[in-house]
Amino acid sequence: MDQRPPDHITAAPSLAAKPPIVTLDGVSKAYANGTVALRDVNLSIGRAQFVSLLGPSGCGKSTLLRLIAGLGDLTGGRIDWPGSAKASDGTPKRDLGFVFQEPTLMPWANVFDNVYLPLKLGRLSRKQARPRIMDALAMVGLEKFERSYPRELSGGMKMRVSIARALITRPSVLLMDEPFAALDEITRFRLNDDLLRLWAGRDWTVIFVTHSVYESVYLSNRIVVMGARPGRITADLAIDAPYPRSEAFRMIPAYNEYCRMVSAELHATMGEASPE
């Protein structure tokens, strides 16, 4: 079968042409034991993009996400936030939300207090924060669970709390590290739709780490494919299907074609023949 991408698929640089919100310039990361996690990663991500970082395990996609979040030091290169305000000490004020693969909730605090945490750190009183927290909980469909403790919730509900917490500061960039990988497929599909609904109509950026081709195509308008040993970017693809997307999107030929194309890129990256 023809390996060439369908002609309505454009290369990603058209997306990158928007004013970038974050730029990575020659970013490298090596661990003390000599492992090179990332080598010379160049990436520019614009406002309102939904970018998936897709790659096999060990390609450094989670490491890259953590570096973007400012967790851990670069070995080389630089990460810039061109549009962001600078804090008093000159470091850029990162306006981020982060969702980990695990819900990472505080087990001793109820749902309300878990979502309150970022605002509490911003010195907002519970009373001032209350309407915003209830809004955020309503957004993820958990307004009736403000008093529940994490142990009383299902895996999907815990992940919703985690998302509500990440969105409570109204960040301009949401970083997600394989957030739905540990969930069952039904819950994952539902959370995919919820995430798209939250993202739609807002002018913010999502950087989403995943190892699922289908998930990345369904969600993103841009997919950055990464390869392992050393971690590097091997392809940068645009998914030009319009939003809103719903379950029906999974049924149309374009979706399948995108999946086939992304999958082919992924296999090429891994040095294997495409299964087709």
Place this chain on the structure above:
Amino acid sequence: MSTSAEPVAQRADRRLIALRIALPILVGVVFLGTWQILVTWLQVPKFVLPAPSLIATAFVDDFASLMGSLWFTLTVTVEAFILAVVGGVALAVLFSQSEIVATALFPYAVILQVTPVVSIAPLIIIWVGYDNVRVALLILAWIVAFFPVLSNTTLGLRSTDHNLRNLMQLYGASRWRILTEVQFPSALPYLLAGMKISGGLSLIGAVVAEFVAGSGASTGLAWRIIEAGNRLDIPRMFAALALLSVLGIAIFGVLSAFEYLMLRHWHESAVRREN
């Protein structure tokens, strides 16, 4: 949970609680009864094994002095315990903030812990002086009791979910905020477990130190036991011993209840399962 099932579950619960209280009491009553009957029947001399009734009489006769001693031992134990918790937690926080301090000091905390308290007691008593035996008892009980708090809290502070800590850094939280918001609550179950051990050890420390101090300058339950032993007043000895046991049980009970209250909402150890 359906409403119709609730009363059944509650009734079953109440029966279980009643059983949990009644059963040990029944065992105690049977034990004391058998003891009373055997001692009377075999005519065991009272300076070997006094009958429970005789012990009760001794308890009533010496009530005032025994209660005074109980109060003395109780206050020493509680003060040593509070100082152990405060000192243990403070040291653990210090250790968690600086790897260098932890590496430098932890071995000495261990040395203090593994040296038998009986062997340090005479030295401490000489240092603080025989007119200050109470202070010596406090120091000795503290030495025995602080280590479980220190080592458990240190472990707890280190066991904080790494991602939760990352999240705090992401929001620019200071070290102090990270400590108070996530590290300390994470360490709480460990601290409470340490406190339960430490509570018992405080009592042991207070009693052992008083045994070593050995003079009439101290007036706790340990001294009542030595005194009664010297006079072969075995019923009185048993009465003091029983008070010590009750005190130990009370300390454990209070700390267990405290632990349950603190953890009942969230920790696996305290949460009740319905399956």
